[in-house]
Amino acid sequence: MTKLVLISRDYDMSHLVPSILRAAPELDVAVHGSRDAADADVAVCWNPPEGAVAALPKLRLVHSIAAGVDNILCDPSLPRVPLCRVVDPQxxxxxxxxxxxxxxxxxxxxxxxxxxxxxxxxxxxxxxxxxxxxxxxxxxxxxxxxxxxxxxxxxxxxxxxxxxxxxxxxxxxxxxxxxxxxxxxxxxxxxxxxxxxxxxxxxxxxxxxxxxxxxxxxxxxxxxxxxxxxxxxxxxxxxxxxxxxxxxxxxxxxxxxxxxxxxxxxxxTPHMASVASSDTIGMQVAQNVRRLVNGEPLLNVIDVARGY
The missing domain is CATH 3.40.50.720 (NAD(P)-binding Rossmann-like Domain)
Incomplete structure (x- = not known):
């Protein structure tokens, strides 16, 4: 079973769990800091603490919950695995x-x-x-x-x-x-x-x-x-x-x-100009995890050299 871990320094992402599991009930979702999170294959992030992503030895994919990824790329220890973002059609x-x-x-x-x-x-x-x-x-x-x-x-x-x-x-x-x-x-x-x-x-x-x-x-x-x-x-x-x-x-x-x-x-205003819904985030994260497992091309992959 593929395991996801939700990682953020200061944002409670637990509300995303139902949306992710509705889109892909076969996934196992953990929260950063829990005992069963260390062997996660995928890190789903917003402003993660420095070093938190690098501490995952089985990591295969990092996924932002937003369009921006600068809050992830700023970590100098970020592993060299694919990094994807959410692209909300709205x-x-x-x-x-x-x-x-x-x-x-x-x-x-x-x-x-x-x-x-x-x-x-x-x-x-x-x-x-x-x-x-x-x-x-x-x-x-x-x-x-x-x-x-x-x-x-x-x-x-x-x-x-x-x-x-x-x-x-x-x-x-x-x-x-x-x-x-x-x-x-x-x-x-x-x-x-x-x-x-x-x-x-x-x-x-x-x-x-x-x-x-x-x-x-x-x-x-x-x-x-x-x-x-x-x-x-x-x-x-x-x-x-x-x-x-x-x-x-x-x-x-x-x-x-x-x-x-x-x-x-x-x-x-509190970073509210345009925010993807939980269901949109859950669907796109689940879709990319399935593509990862099946060896298919990932969607909305970031060019790390450009930063977007």
Whole structure:
């Protein structure tokens, strides 16, 4: 019988057990730390403790429960076995809904209306056409392209930036290091949807934020490690940025004492922009385990060298 072990540093994954067993009742599922977990063939992970995966001598596969795998790849002791991720067919839709809400929140000046409400001020702002608002999407993979296309169809002036040149209908695109500054200079609302690589780690730092027009906004739904917290806090305090919606952080869950909770003109959301259902995770993990057992090609395998 093939055995799976659920491993996480700070996230209780026990709710996934019924979904995995519904999809593949022949599997044996254990939780990290239990006596019967040491001989697992498959590690199903989210932010595992360093060395926990390497301690499994029979390991044949590591499977993330999400689209991102940076929280697994950061372990230098990670064994050289296949690493797969979950690709939720509804993930791009969920992310696009969240980003669209954020863009409309700023474009329709709901952030200013909410502040007025706290102060008892009745003030109606002029409405502007979406075409007057430039939304810049960093990262034009499957999800970024979907988000950019949906915003374009709503009438926003959408521009995109990626590591390599992209051609998207109706969207002005920029590429590589030489394209970053001109992309940022013309962006009113910046949306980060990049994968996490050595090149993108800490990309949302002081230099990048300073390239945005004064008064720009940020919607960060990429990876927590893209963000340099002190740089964003400083930009908000000095009003170089006048709003931010941040869904992912370098350290999660965000401690109650973190200054982000009380930062001016900032909305904190708990890594909720788009989350795969337990049944989707269970089905895709079970499917790949069966493929592993049968010697068939695995689905959604990560290129470890690229990090995604």
């Amino acid at each position: 993930h791009a839709r969920g992310m696009s809904e969240f980003v669209t809400w954020g863009v409309l929140h700023f474009h329709r000046q709901i952030d200013r209306v909410m502040e007025n409400q706290r102060n008892g001020v009745w003030l109606r702002y002029d409405q502007q056409a979406p075409s007057t608002c430039s939304v810049g999407v960093m990262g034009l993979g499957e999800i970024g392209s979907r988000v950019a296309g949906d915003l374009h169809r709503l009438g926003f002036a959408v521009r995109g930036w990626a590591r390599r040149a992209k051609d998207l209908a109706g969207i002005e695109t920029f590429a590589g290091a030489q394209g970053l500054e001109p992309f940022l200079r013309g962006t009113d609302i910046l949306v980060c949807l990049l994968p996490l690589t050595d090149e993108t780690r800490a990309i949302l730092g002081a230099r990048t934020l300073a390239m945005l027009p004064r008064g720009a906004k940020l919607i960060h739904v990429g990876r927590g490690e893209h963000l340099v917290p002190c740089a964003l806090l400083s930009a908000l305090k000095e009003e170089r940025l006048t709003g931010a919606i941040v869904d992912v952080f370098p350290n999660e869950p965000l401690p109650a004492s973190d200054p982000f909770w009380s930062a001016p003109n900032m909305i904190v």
